[in-house]
Amino acid sequence: xxxxxxxxxxxxxxxxxxxxxxxxxxxxxxxxxxxxxxxxxxxxxxxxxxxxxxxxxxxxxxxxxxxxxxxxxxxxxxxxxxxxxxxxxxxxxxxxxxxxxxxxxxxxxxxxxxxxxxxxxxxxxxxxxxxxxxxxxxxxxxxxxxxxxxxxxxxxxxxxxxxxxxxxxxxxxxxxxxxxxxxxxxxxxxxxxxxxxxxxxxxxxxxxxxxxxxxxxxxxxxxxxxxxxxxxxxxxxxxxxxxxxxxxxxxxxxxxxxxxxxxxxxxxxxxxxxxxxxx
Numbered sequence: 001x002x003x004x005x006x007x008x009x010x011x012x013x014x015x016x017x018x019x020x021x022x023x024x025x026x027x028x029x030x031x032x033x034x035x036x037x038x039x040x041x042x043x044x045x046x047x048x049x050x051x052x053x054x055x056x057x058x059x060x061x062x063x064x065x066x067x068x069x070x071x072x073x074x075x076x077x078x079x080x081x082x083x084x085x086x087x088x089x090x091x092x093x094x095x096x097x098x099x100x101x102x103x104x105x106x107x108x109x110x111x112x113x114x115x116x117x118x119x120x121x122x123x124x125x126x127x128x129x130x131x132x133x134x135x136x137x138x139x140x141x142x143x144x145x146x147x148x149x150x151x152x153x154x155x156x157x158x159x160x161x162x163x164x165x166x167x168x169x170x171x172x173x174x175x176x177x178x179x180x181x182x183x184x185x186x187x188x189x190x191x192x193x194x195x196x197x198x199x200x201x202x203x204x205x206x207x208x209x210x211x212x213x214x215x216x217x218x219x220x221x222x223x224x225x226x227x228x229x230x231x232x233x234x235x236x237x238x239x240x241x242x243x244x245x246x247x248x249x250x251x252x253x254x255x256x257x258x259x260x261x262x263x264x265x266x267x268x269x270x271x272x273x274x275x276x277x278x279x
Contacts, residue, residue, distance in 0.1 A: 011082035016050035018076055019062060023048070026066045036065035056080050056240050081240045089234035098140055102150035109157045112222040116251050119169045120215030122176050123187065125151045126158060127167060127194055127202075132187045135178045158197060166201040168251070168258050170215060174204060174271055181275040188272035192265050203258030204267050211257050213250060221247050 023033050023044075030048065034041040039058070046052035047062075054062070059080040063073050093101050105125075109115065117124055125133055133151050137144040158165060174191065177184060195202035205211070218230040227238045227247040238244055259267060 011079050012053055013050050015054075015059075015076065015079040015083045016048050018072075018079060019059070020048040022063075022066050022068055022072060022076070028066070033062065033065055037061045053083050054080065056084060056242070081242075084239040085243070086237040086239075087234060088237065090232075093234075094141055097142075097146070098137070098144070099146040099150050102147055102154060106150070106154050106157070108222055108226070109154065109163075112163065114164050114223050115166070116221045116248075117165070117167045118215070118219050118251055118254055119167065119173045120218060121170075121173050122178065122218075123169065123173060123191070124167070124218075126155055126165075127191060128152075129183070129187045129190050131179050131183045158194065158200060161199045164199050164201070166203075166251075166255065168203050168205065168254050170205045171207045171267075171271070174268065181278050185272040185275040188268050188275065192268050192272070195265060195268075201260060202264060203255065203260040204264050205254065205258045206267060209257050211254065213253060215254070219247055219250075221251060224248065 023030070026033075028036075030044045031041045034044045037044070037058075039061075043052065044062075047054045047058075056077070059076060063076060068076070102125075117126075122136065123132060125136070128136065128151070130148075130152060134144070134148055137147060137151075140147065157163065169191075174188060175184075179187065191202060194200055219227060221227045221244065224241075224244060225239065227244045229236045229238070229247075238247070258264075
């Protein structure tokens with residue numbers, strides 16, 4: 001699937017129209033189709049009018065019930081996958097205010113139980129000291145005070161023991177010098193402290209570790225239902241179960257190569273000392 005951000009919104013309307021067209025072509029009412037799919041008639045109606053974006057597995061159930069042709073299945077599956085992918089560009093976030101993005105992230109974090117963060121380039125906001133968090137927002141236009149406050153407020157979720165967090169950072173991410181050396185040592189010491197929380201699993205991948213898949217992007221997986229991928233110009237949100245499953249598999253690969261516990265903390269302490277000594 002080629003991702004064209006301008007087509008993402010249109011695909012939802014196209015999907016609704018195509019499913020409605022296939023149902024009518026099959027000579028079925030919405031109620032009869034709903035019974036074949038073991039769905040409610042109101043759900044079918046919402047899907048066909050674009051008020052509800054169906055998951056790919058629901059689309060597959062509908063297509064089987066309609067006995068759709070292979071060509072129709074391929075076309076609708078592509079539309080469904082596109083409809084379950086969202087592009088959020090950075091310029092729109094700037095116009096809306098980056099503090100609103102922090103509110104959205106906080107909402108995702110309080111509705112998920114198991115969160116996984118792969119960090120190949122920088123330390124994420126949940127793990128950042130105030131100085132690091134402020135510096136990471138330097139590129140942002142306008143007043144960042146509200147954004148910074150909300151970013152730091154989000155860190156309270158780490159102390160909610162009903163949720164689990166797994167963070168995997170490359171050595172590159174830990175060492176990337178966002179702030180002066182003395183402050184970087186404080187930041188890395190903070191990672192050591194967070195790694196001791198009972199519901200947090202923090203691992204690092206030292207330079208030289210052999211891994212077959214390169215670390216292309218920062219990504220986060222919320223439970224097994226949603227994955228977000230960061231780029232320079234925005235972020236992609238995946239809800240298609242195949243995309244989420246692929247990111248879970250990638251995370252498992254990186255997790256298998258990371259060091260955790262005391263070994264991880266030994267690496268972090270050595271890197272913090274490096275900054276304290278100004279090396």
